[in-house]
Amino acid sequence: MRTDQILTRLERVFARLDREPERPAHLQTPRMSRHRVVLLASTLAFYIAIVVAVLTTSWLVRLDWQIMFFRPYEQWPQLHAFLDYLVVLGQRGPTAVMVAAWLGWRSWRQHTLRPLITLGVALLLLNITVGSVKLGLGRLGPHYATQIGSAELFAGGDIFPSGHTANAVVTWGILAYLASTVVTRRVLSLVSAIVSLSVGATTVYLGTHWVSDVLLGWSAGLLVLLALPWFEPLIARTEAYVFELRERLRSRLEEGQVSEPVAAALIPLVSAGGKWQLRRTADAPAGGHAPAPRTVAHGAARPHVIRSERTPVTPVGSRRPAHTERAGARSTAARPVAGG
Template identity: 65%
Template sequence: MRTEPNPGRLQRLFARLDREPERPASLHVPGMSRHRVALLGATLAFYLAIVWAVVINSWLVRLDWQVMFFRPYQQWPQVHAFLDYFVVLGQRGPTAVMVMAWLGWRSWRQHTLRPLLVLGASLLLLNATVGAAKYGMGRLGPHYATLIGSNEMGQGGDIFPSGHTANAVVTWGILAYLASTPRARRYLSAGSALVSLGVGLTTVYLGTHWLSDVVLGWAAGLLVLLALPWCEPLITRVEAWIFSLREAWRHRPAPVMPTPAAPVPVGASSDALPQSARTAEGGSLRDPSAEEGTKSGRDPVGAGHGGTGRTARQERAHNLRPDRAPGTPSGTRRPQPPDRVAPRSTSARPVTGG
C-alpha cells in the first residue's frame, strides 16, 4: 500500500504563502490592565532610582569605573570580531528596516496597518524619551572620561541611557507585543529579552558605555513597551483615516477630456467643412455669399488663395519657379540675348519672338 509522502517544512511554508490574504476575525490588542500599570510604575521607579544613584556618585558609579578598568575587550579578545557584528542588532537603522519588512508583510496578509503604525509609534516614543534624557543629562562615555571616580554628568555627552540597549528592547519587543497567539508571544518575549541583554553587555565589553547606561537603557525600552496600549486608540483612528483616504481615491471621478476640433483644410470650400468647423468660437455662421456661389455652380469668392476667385488647382498651375522664364517657340527656356541672331529656319515663315 503506497502512502503519500508528508510535506516538508518548506512545502508547508510555500502552501501558507499561496493562501489568499485575509483579515483575522479578532486581532489581539493589548489593553492597559492593572498588572501592566503596576509593572509600568515599578519600572519608572527603578528608572528614577538609577538616575539618582548616578547623580549622587553612589556605589553604582564606582562599579562603572571598576568595570571600565577591567577592560573586558582585553580579557576576551577572541570574541571581539563577533561582537562587533552582533552589536548591530541594537542599531536603530538596520533593526528598523528588518522589523519593518516583516511587519509590512503581516500588514498585507491581514489587511491592516496596525503592525506598521505600532512600530512607528514605538520608535517615536523611543526617540523622544531616550533622546531627551541623553541630551538632558549630558554624560560622557568611558573613552572620554576626564576625572577618575566622577559620574561625568553635564559634560555634553549623549550616552546615558544606552541607545543601543533601549532600541534593542523596543524593536525586538514589538514582535512579541504584536504576536497573535500566547505561545508565539512567550517565545518572542524570551528571544527579544536575550537579544537586548546581549546587546547591552556587548556595549560594556566594547567600552562604549558604562554599566549604569545599559541598566537604564533596559528600563527605558521597557517603559516604551509598557506604555504602548495608551496609544492604541490613536492608532485605530489613524488607520481608519488612511483607509478612508484610500476609498476616496479609488472612487474619485474620472477626468473629462475635451474633444479636439477637426482640422480645417487649406483652400477648401465652406460646404466641404463640417458644421463644427463652419461655426466659429463666437457662434457666427458661414458666409451667405459663399452658399449662393456654391448653389449656382460657381466657386465662391475667396475660396482660393488671396480672395481672387481662383481655385487651388489654378494657383498651383501658375506657381512657377522664379529663376526660370516661360519657354519660347524654339524650345529654349532662357531669353535670347539682343545681339544674337536667330538661326535660319528651313520654313519660309520667319521665327517670331526671336
Template identity: 65%
Template sequence: MRTDIFARLDREPEPPKIEIPRMSRTRLALFGGTSVFYLAIVVAVLASTWLVLIDWKVMLFRPYQQWPELHAPLDYFVVLGQRGPTAVMVAAWLGWRSWRQHTLRPLLVLGTALLLLNVTVGAVKIGLGRLGPHYATQIGSAELFAGGDIFPSGHTANAVVTWGILSYLATTPRARRYLSALSAVVALGVGLTTVYLGTHWLSDVLLGWAAGLLILLGLPWCEPLIGHAEVAILSARDRLRDRLREGRRGRASAPALPVAPVATGGLLPAMQPQRAAEGLEEPVRETAAGAGASGAGAHASSIRTTLSQPRTHAVLRSERTPVTPAGSRRPPRSRPATGG
C-alpha cells in the same frame, strides 16, 4: 503562472480576530515598578553613589582586553541594537504581516514606539550630557553635563523596543512567549556587549533596559490613537482610489470631438476668385462628389456665396499684360541708331 508558494499563501486562513493588548493591572504594576527603577538609576548617577564606582571598576577592568577573541564577533552582534538596520529588518517583517492581515496596525505600532523612543531617550541623553568611558576625564566622576550623549544607552533601549515589538504584536500566547524570551536575550546581549566594548557605562545599560521596557509597557495607551490613524489613512486611500476611477471613467466616456467636413471636389485654381471678381470669368460651380452628403453640400454652397460677391476694391492686371522681369524696373536703354 502562479507558484505553489503564493497559492498556499492565498489559502492560508487569516486570524479571526487580532487581540489588542490593554493596560491590565499586571501591566500597570510593571509600568510603575519600572518607572521607580528608572528614577532610582538616574538619582544614583546624579548623586555619584556606589553605582558610579561600579561603573569605574568595570571600565578599568577593560573586558575587551581580558577576552580579545570575542571582540570581532561582538562587533557584529551589537548591530542588532543599532536603530537603522534593526528598524529596516523589523519593518519589512511587519509590512508583510500588514499585507497578510489587511491592517496597518503593525507598522503604525512600530512607528509609534520608535517615535517615543527617540523623544524620551534623546531628551534624557541631551539633558544629562554624560561622557562615555573612552572620553572620561576624572576617575570616580559621573561625567555628567559635559556635552556627552550616552546616558541612557540608545543601543540597549532600541534593542528592547525593536525586538520587543514582535512579542507585543504576536497573535497567539505561544508565539508571544517565545518572542518575549528571544527579545529579552537579544536586549540583554546587546547591553552587555556595549559594556564589553567600553562604549557605555554599566549604569547606561541599566537605564536603557528600563527606558525600552517603559515604552513597551505603555503602548496600550497609544492604541486608540493608532486606531484613529489607521482609519484616517485607509479613508484617504479610498477617496484617492475613487477619484482615480472617476477620472478614468470620464476619459473613457468623453464624446469624440466633431470633425469639420471636407469638400471632396477638386481644388479651385488660385486665380479663379480674382478673375470672377473682375467679371472675366463666371464663377466655377462646385461639383462635390457624393451629392447626397449634407456636409459637403453646405461647404460648396458657402464657397459659391463667397465667389458671387463682387470685389470693387481690387484692381488686377490682365493675364495678357506683360510682367516686368525681376531685377531693375528701369526700361531697357535703346541702342543708338548707327548711320552711314
C-alpha cells in the same frame, strides 16, 4: 479511490505565505491591564532610581569605574570580533529595516496597517524619551572620561541611557507585542529579552557604555513597550484615516477626476487585483457620443496553484508563430541538421 493532492512540506510553507482573503477576526490589541500598570510603575521607579544614583555619584558610579578599569575587552580578546557583529542588533537603522520588512509583510498578508503604525509609534516614543534624557544629562562615555570617580554628567556627551540597549528592547520586543498567539508571544518575548541583554552586555564589554547606561537603557525600552496600549486608540484612528484616504482616491480614479498619467501610477497602490477604468470628464463633442472608457491597468486575481498542478511546459521549438513572408528565404538557406 482518493485523488486528493498530497502537499509536500515546501508547498505547505508556500501556501501559508499566501495573502489571506480578508483581515483575520482573531487579531486582538493588548489592553492596559492591572498587571501591566504595576509593571510599568515598577519599571518607572527603577528608572528614577538609576538616574538619582548617577546624579548623586553613588556606589553605582563607583561600579561603573571599576568595570571600566577592568577592561573586559582586554580580559577576553577572543570575543571581540564576534561581539562587534552582535552589537549591530541594537543599532537603530539596520534593526528598524529588518523589523519593518517583516511587519510590512504581515500588514500586507493580514490587510492591516497596525503592525507598521505600531512600530512607527514605538520608535517615535523611543527617540523622544531617550533622546531628551541623553541631551539633557550630557554624560560622557568611558573612552572620553576626564575625572576618575566622576559621573561625567553635563559634559556634552550623549550616552546615558544606552541607545543601543533601549533600541534592542523596543525593536525586537515589538515582535512579541504584536504576536497573535500566546505561545508565539512568550517565545518572542524570550528571544527579545536574550537579544537586548546580549546587546547591553556587549556595549559594556566594548567599553562604549557604563553599566548604569545599560541599566537605564533596559528600563527606558521596557517603559516604551509597556506604555504602548495607551496609544492603541491613536493607532486605530491613524489606520482608519489611511484607509479612508485610499477609498477616496479609489472613488476619484473611478470617476476620472485624476489625470491618466497620475492614475497609471496610483492604481497599483489602491487596487486589489481588479480592473480599473478611467472615465473621461470632458464633454462629448456636439452630435457625437462620449468616448468609451479606457482600461489603464488590469490584473485579474488568480487562485494559487501548487507546483504539482501546473501544466508542464516542454522546451521543444519556439513559441513564436512562423512568419509566412520569410518561409521562402529560410528554405533557400537551410543548414544541414546532422552535420553531413
